[in-house]
C-alpha cells in the first residue's frame with residue numbers, strides 16, 4: 001500500500017487549485033518552501049546530499065560555503081513568507097538547521113504570526129543544548145531526526161562525532177522529544193530517518209529493534225541518492241539495482257515486520273532505482289514541481305530546488321538584494337532558468353531522483369491532459385478522496 005505520509009504525487013493532486021492556477025497564470029505561490037538556516041554542520045555524513053557545501057574534503061572548491069543566514073535577512077524572509085499563500089515550510093540544509101542561533105526567533109515569528117505549517121529535518125544532536133525541544137513540540141507539525149545507523153559505533157565513526165553530538169546524545173534527545181510530546185499533548189509527528197547506503201544497510205534491523213520500543217510516530221527509510229556533484233559517470237551514478245533488490249529490500253522487509261505501523265519507506269524512489277536504471281523514471285520534459293517547492297539557501301539565494309543549492313546560475317535572486325516576494329514574482333527570470341533546465345540542458349545538470357522528481361511525473365501528466373474534461377473530472381474526484389486520507393498534505 002502506498003504511504004499516506006510520503007506520497008508527493010497524492011499531495012500535488014490535493015493542491016489541484018494551485019496547480020490549475022499555475023497552468024493558467026504561469027505563476028502561483030509555492031505550496032512548500034525549503035529553507036536552509038545553515039550550511040555549516042557539526043556532522044560529516046559521507047553520503048550527505050549537500051556535502052559539497054560543507055564537508056571538509058570539499059574545502060577550497062567552488063561551491064564550498066559554510067555560511068549561515070544573517071538574523072535580519074532570516075527574519076525579513078519569514079515576515080515576507082507569512083504574507084503569501086505558502087502552506088508549509090521545512091527547515092533543512094544545506095547543513096544542520098539548528099546550528100543557526102537565530103532559528104528560534106524565526107520559528108517564534110512564524111508560530112505567532114502565520115498559518116504556515118512547520119517541519120524540520122535535523123540530525124537532532126543539538127536540540128537540547130539549544131533549548132529547542134519545547135518550542136519545536138509547540139510549533140511544528142513534524143520533526144525528523146536523521147539517524148541512519150543501528151549502532152553507536154558505526155554512527156559515531158561515519159558521522160565523525162564527539163561527546164556533545166554522538167549517538168548517545170541524539171538518542172537521549174529523541175527520548176526527550178517523545179516525553180515532551182506526551183507531557184504537553186503536542187500533536188507533532190516525530191519521525192526517525194534512515195538513508196540506506198552501502199555503509200549502513202546491514203544495520204537496518206538493529207535500528208528497527210531500537211525504535212520498536214520508543215514511542216516515535218514513524219521510522220522512514222529512503223535510498224541514498226548520489227547527487228550530481230558526487231557523480232563521476234552520468235550513466236552509472238546511482239548504486240546498482242542489484243544492491244537495492246538483493247540487499248536492501250530484504251532487510252527493509254525485516255524492518256517492516258519489527259516496526260509494524262511505524263514503518264515508512266519512500267518506495268517510489270526504490271522503484272525508480274530498481275525498474276528504470278539509467279533514466280530513473282524521468283519521463284517528463286519540464287520540472288514543474290520545482291515551481292511548488294523551491295529552496296532558500298543559507299547564502300540567501302532562492303534556488304530552483306534543494307538539489308541546485310549552491311549553484312548561483314540556478315538562483316532566481318538573492319534575499320540580500322531583493323525581497324522573497326519580488327524575487328518570486330520575477331516571472332521572466334524564473335522562466336529563463338526553467339527554460340535552460342528543461343529545454344537547453346534537458347536535465348543533464350540535474351541530479352537523478354531529485355526532490356521535485358516525483359511531483360514532476362504527475363504535474364507533467366496533468367499538463368498533457370489540461371484539455372481532457374474526463375481526466376480533469378476524475379482527478380478532481382481523486383483529489384477529494386486523497387484530502388481525507390493523506391497525512392501532512394501541505395508538505396509536498
Ligand SMILES: C[S@@+](CC[C@H](N)C(=O)[O-])C[C@H]1O[C@@H](n2cnc3c(N)ncnc32)[C@H](O)[C@@H]1O
Pocket residue numbers: 041047048049050092093094095096097121122123144145146193195222223224225226227
Ligand atoms: C541534507 S539533510 C540536512 C538536514 C539535517 N542536517 C539532517 O541531517 O537531517 C536533509 C535531508 O537529506 C537527507 N539526505 C542526506 N543525504 C542524502 C542522500 N545522499 N540521499 C538521500 N537523502 C539524503 C537527510 O537524511 C535529511 O533527511
Ligand code: SF4
Pocket residue numbers: 041042043044045048049050051093094095096122123146
Ligand atoms: S547531519 Fe545532515 S547536513 Fe550534516 S552531514 Fe549529515 S546529512 Fe549532511
